[in-house]
Amino acid sequence: MRKIIKYSFYDLARSRWSYVYLMFYLLVGFLLLFLNAGLSNAIITLLNIVLILTPLIGTVFGVMYVYSSREFTELLLAQPLKRSTIFLGQYLGISISLSLSLFVGLGIPFVLYGLFQSAEIFNFLILLFAGVALTFIFVAISFLISLKFDNKIKGFGLAILAWLFLAIMYDGLFITFMVLFSDYPLEKYALAATVFNPIDLSRILILLKLDISALLGYTGAVFKSFLGNSYGMVISFLFLLLWVVLPLLFITKTVNKKDF
Numbered sequence: 287m288r289k290i291i292k293y294s295f296y297d298l299a300r301s302r303w304s305y306v307y308l309m310f311y312l313l314v315g316f317l318l319l320f321l322n323a324g325l326s327n328a329i330i331t332l333l334n335i336v337l338i339l340t341p342l343i344g345t346v347f348g349v350m351y352v353y354s355s356r357e358f359t360e361l362l363l364a365q366p367l368k369r370s371t372i373f374l375g376q377y378l379g380i381s382i383s384l385s386l387s388l389f390v391g392l393g394i395p396f397v398l399y400g401l402f403q404s405a406e407i408f409n410f411l412i413l414l415f416a417g418v419a420l421t422f423i424f425v426a427i428s429f430l431i432s433l434k435f436d437n438k439i440k441g442f443g444l445a446i447l448a449w450l451f452l453a454i455m456y457d458g459l460f461i462t463f464m465v466l467f468s469d470y471p472l473e474k475y476a477l478a479a480t481v482f483n484p485i486d487l488s489r490i491l492i493l494l495k496l497d498i499s500a501l502l503g504y505t506g507a508v509f510k511s512f513l514g515n516s517y518g519m520v521i522s523f524l525f526l527l528l529w530v531v532l533p534l535l536f537i538t539k540t541v542n543k544k545d546f
Contacts, residue, residue, distance in 0.1 A: 290362070290372060294379025298351070304387055307343055311391025319399045325406040329413055332392070333492055336417045337485050338453055341424040344384060345449045348428030351380055353438050369541040373429070374534065381425045385418040392417075409492070416488035419526045423484050424449065426533035433540050456483050484529040491522035 298304055314335060318328040352359075355376070362372045396410055428445045435441040460479060480486050 288375075290375025291379040291382070294351075294376045295383045297355075298347070298380055298383040303347075304383060307384070308387040308391045311388060312394060315392050315395030319395055325396070325399065325404050325410070328396075329406060329409050332413065333489070336388075336413060337420070337489055340388065340417045340420045341449055341453060341485060344381070344421045344424035345428045345445050347380060347384060348377075348425040349432050349442050349445045351376065352429055352432035353441065370538045373433070373537060373541050377425060377429050377534070377537070381422045384421045384425070388417050388421065389414060412492055416492055416526075419530065420484060420488055423526070423529045423533070426530065426537065430533050430537050430540065433537065433544060452483050452485050457486070481525050484526060487522045487526050487529070491519055491526070494519050494522070 314332070315328075318331050319325070322328040322331060359372065359376070363369065392410075392414065427448055431445045431448065432441045435444065460476075464476065480490065
């Protein structure tokens with residue numbers, strides 16, 4: 287698996303779009319630190335960019351890689367290698383490459399600004415963790431969709447729809463549901479519903495650490511009310527890890543049954 291991870295990593299690293307992705311975060315990091323009064327404000331501003339853009343990039347790169355490397359994948363399948371080893375190696379190579387671009391792109395401007403001398407270092411690290419977790423999650427989701435559907439247009443469309451639903455539509459449907467049934471005690475249901483959206487979990491994880499009540503939103507307020515800051519962060523962390531593991535289990539199951 288190590289060689290497959292290495293090949294996938296360098297294959298994506300040679301792509302110009304990987305450098306565009308890295309330079310975007312590098313530029314955004316310097317601009318936010320220049321325009322904002324301090325590290326805390328820059329992290330808050332950066333939050334929405336990371337939560338929306340990182341899943342989108344992971345989705346697009348994951349789908350494109352699966353479809354563009356199909357011939358090479360079929361060549362690997364002809365070798366005495368486990369199917370799960372091949373696809374998990376490709377998945378890890380892409381996820382690590384994109385995560386490294388995010389880490390370097392945001393890390394350089396914040397370190398030069400004096401991150402290590404600031405108390406905001408832990409908030410920044412949690413933001414990076416959320417971005418990396420979302421990268422792994424949405425690359426896994428896009429891999430799973432691409433393996434399920436051989437038609438490129440259908441696979442790409444469904445992957446983008448999955449991102450659109452979790453990033454934008456989910457919150458709108460959730461708020462509509464809460465308004466329609468506002469006469470009922472729905473706090474516990476709201477707590478459970480949040481678990482089904484990794485982007486909401488990442489947002490809550492960061493905002494609970496920042497302790498900004500005005501930005502928590504309804505689901506964040508429910509998390510804080512029922513679990514408190516510490517337990518809420520632990521629960522968010524564990525469910526984000528579960529969001530990484532479950533798609534990988536489905537990927538393993540799919541590739542073992544799929545007829546290539």
